[in-house]
Amino acid sequence: MMSWCHRFAASALAVLLLFCASSCTLTASDPSSDAPVYSLSELPAYNGEPSVVLNSNVPLFRESEMSAIGFEEYSSLDRLGRCGVVLSCIGPEMMPTEERGPIGSVKPSGWKTAKYDFVDGKYLYNRCHLIGFQLTGENANERNLITGTRYMNTEGMLPYENLVANYIRTTGNHVMYRVTPDFRGEELVARGVAIEALSVEDDGEGLCFYVYCYNVQPGVTILYEDGANYESLDTLGGESERFVLNTNSKKIHRPDCASVKAMSDMNRQDFEGSLAVLEAQGYRTCGECF
Numbered sequence: 001m002m003s004w005c006h007r008f009a010a011s012a013l014a015v016l017l018l019f020c021a022s023s024c025t026l027t028a029s030d031p032s033s034d035a036p037v038y039s040l041s042e043l044p045a046y047n048g049e050p051s052v053v054l055n056s057n058v059p060l061f062r063e064s065e066m067s068a069i070g071f072e073e074y075s076s077l078d079r080l081g082r083c084g085v086v087l088s089c090i091g092p093e094m095m096p097t098e099e100r101g102p103i104g105s106v107k108p109s110g111w112k113t114a115k116y117d118f119v120d121g122k123y124l125y126n127r128c129h130l131i132g133f134q135l136t137g138e139n140a141n142e143r144n145l146i147t148g149t150r151y152m153n154t155e156g157m158l159p160y161e162n163l164v165a166n167y168i169r170t171t172g173n174h175v176m177y178r179v180t181p182d183f184r185g186e187e188l189v190a191r192g193v194a195i196e197a198l199s200v201e202d203d204g205e206g207l208c209f210y211v212y213c214y215n216v217q218p219g220v221t222i223l224y225e226d227g228a229n230y231e232s233l234d235t236l237g238g239e240s241e242r243f244v245l246n247t248n249s250k251k252i253h254r255p256d257c258a259s260v261k262a263m264s265d266m267n268r269q270d271f272e273g274s275l276a277v278l279e280a281q282g283y284r285t286c287g288e289c290f
């Protein structure tokens, strides 16, 4: 897929296997690569692309995590009922041979039923598999399902899941695969998911990526704290404007307010819509910038 990625991963793995203790991680950037070098902590805001490349596309598997034998590990739900990291080594023996069953019994954190005419399939939210069903056949597993937009599911994650599934089907090889949901603060809906994949038997030659898929839906504003959502263009009257919300203090700021600069990323949320929509959610305008 990407020769630099292959070269790096192959040599790094060889070195790791020979010399490294279990605390080693695959980290490096190749100056010849055009891929951006975002880390998860400096992620750019969604700008119209369903996913972006992280860390020059080099996944961060530790040597001690690498395996050529299939396994899957799911984190326990946290006290807010949220999924955590899932780690897997996927091979042909893991892939499902049965039809997918119903998953409507699982209610992931922040789950709400919401429909918009302009969303593919109408439903804003899907029960979104962290590790896609086509990869390991894990279906109604509450530790593998988050509240994800249709857009993230089909435009963001699915193309990468298909890459992995096709690689495994054509080679019979294994792929290390990790999905990390990006929950911030006390929010019940993830801002997105990071996906890492590295093919095992060929040391990343066949497959090597590290990407972030945004949990957004064009045309819809999502309040990540509880999954509330609105059509971005105004639905409650009033002009649509850009605001910055402090989800902790419940204050509405104009983007140029001094408080916005001082706000921690954890509490910050960008919003486009009308004041009426926000006030209906319990938000109040800032005394400085209004």
Ligand SMILES: [Zn+2]
Pocket: 252, 253, 254, 257, 258, 259, 260, 286, 287, 288, 289, 290
């Ligand atoms: Zn303000």
